[in-house]
Amino acid sequence: MSKTSNIEFKRLGAHLGAEVSGADLTAALSHKDRQAIHDALMEHEVLVFPEIDITVEQQAAFAKQFGEFSVHPFSPNAEELPELIILDNDGDSPPLATDVWHSDETFREAPPMGTILRARVLPDIGGDTVFASMTAAYDGLSSRWQNFLSGLEAVHDFKPFRRLFIGADEKRRATLHRMEIEYPNPSHPVVRVHPVTGRKAIFVNPQFTLHIKGMTETESEAVLSMLYQLTGTPEYQFRVGWKLGTMVFWDNRSTQHYAARDYLPQRRRMERFTLKGDKVLGADDAMAGAGSAAALNAKPEARQKADGEAYSAATSVRQFERDTAAGD
Ligand SMILES: O=C(O)CCC(=O)C(=O)O
Numbered sequence: 001m002s003k004t005s006n007i008e009f010k011r012l013g014a015h016l017g018a019e020v021s022g023a024d025l026t027a028a029l030s031h032k033d034r035q036a037i038h039d040a041l042m043e044h045e046v047l048v049f050p051e052i053d054i055t056v057e058q059q060a061a062f063a064k065q066f067g068e069f070s071v072h073p074f075s076p077n078a079e080e081l082p083e084l085i086i087l088d089n090d091g092d093s094p095p096l097a098t099d100v101w102h103s104d105e106t107f108r109e110a111p112p113m114g115t116i117l118r119a120r121v122l123p124d125i126g127g128d129t130v131f132a133s134m135t136a137a138y139d140g141l142s143s144r145w146q147n148f149l150s151g152l153e154a155v156h157d158f159k160p161f162r163r164l165f166i167g168a169d170e171k172r173r174a175t176l177h178r179m180e181i182e183y184p185n186p187s188h189p190v191v192r193v194h195p196v197t198g199r200k201a202i203f204v205n206p207q208f209t210l211h212i213k214g215m216t217e218t219e220s221e222a223v224l225s226m227l228y229q230l231t232g233t234p235e236y237q238f239r240v241g242w243k244l245g246t247m248v249f250w251d252n253r254s255t256q257h258y259a260a261r262d263y264l265p266q267r268r269r270m271e272r273f274t275l276k277g278d279k280v281l282g283a284d285d286a287m288a289g290a291g292s293a294a295a296l297n298a299k300p301e302a303r304q305k306a307d308g309e310a311y312s313a314a315t316s317v318r319q320f321e322r323d324t325a326a327g328d
């Protein structure tokens with residue numbers, strides 16, 4: 001299907017990142033173009049649309065073709081369009097904790113599947129965003145570590161956003177209390193199975209992860225600090241140097257990112273739409289769905305694929321991904 005699309009993808013990084021050309025984003029995508037972009041996102045994990053000339057409404061319309069919008073409970077958003085997050089920063093208004101490695105909103109029970117960010121105002125120098133492939137990071141671990149991590153779960157929290165409420169008046173403290181009820185700490189598998197590709201990815205991050213369940217604090221810190229070092233490994237990274245109008249679509253399930261704040265006090269404005277995702281499942285959940293001895297006995301690559309198939313069977317995937325899977 002996607003072979004007949006005119007859109008082209010040029011791989012930019014060893015493990016992730018591709019540049020997209022030939023896509024008209026000012027109009028609705030054809031089914032085959034939408035499929036081609038989705039397939040490429042699964043394969044390359046981060047897609048860069050360089051210097052495209054679209055309105056924010058067109059960016060929203062593009063995003064909506066790949067899933068349902070998610071509204072961020074803490075980030076600054078546009079009043080008239082709450083799905084639009086505006087990251088407008090300068091010396092008087094520095095960014096809030098985006099210069100910490102993370103995948104978006106893992107404090108949710110079901111974190112987003114993807115994010116679509118576009119550059120609207122850029123500093124003269126700096127302000128790059130660095131991505132890391134967490135599937136490559138997982139694949140690079142020894143089988144001893146892979147086995148050790150299997151089945152572990154970590155607790156996540158909206159911790160960087162708690163600072164918004166420090167010293168707050170009674171009304172804002174009540175808001176914090178309401179948020180704590182609405183977003184109780186979820187536990188996610190430390191290794192997640194990607195719902196579409198079946199690849200395994202490290203799914204802990206220093207922005208939102210608190211600790212690993214069933215370990216002492218010292219043990220948990222040691223394991224987490226080892227895993228946090230993986231994002232800093234240059235081999236797993238891909239760096240986006242933004243130009244005005246550049247739009248990036250990343251798969252939030254297989255990557256993490258870090259926005260360099262080396263441009264202050266200059267101004268940088270980014271506009272973002274976020275797409276809802278599913279509950280995070282690990283290999284055990286996927287296997288429970290399959291119940292398949294054949295999958296367990298399969299070779300590693302085949303097993304990863306089997307995990308993905310089992311996962312898809314065991315959980316609800318977003319409508320778009322279900323539709324396209326059915327169309328294959
Ligand atoms: O400003 C950026 O480049 C990325 C900020 C960020 O973490 C996000 O939009 O999710």
Ligand SMILES: [Fe+2]
Pocket residue numbers: 098102103104257
């Ligand atoms: Fe982010």
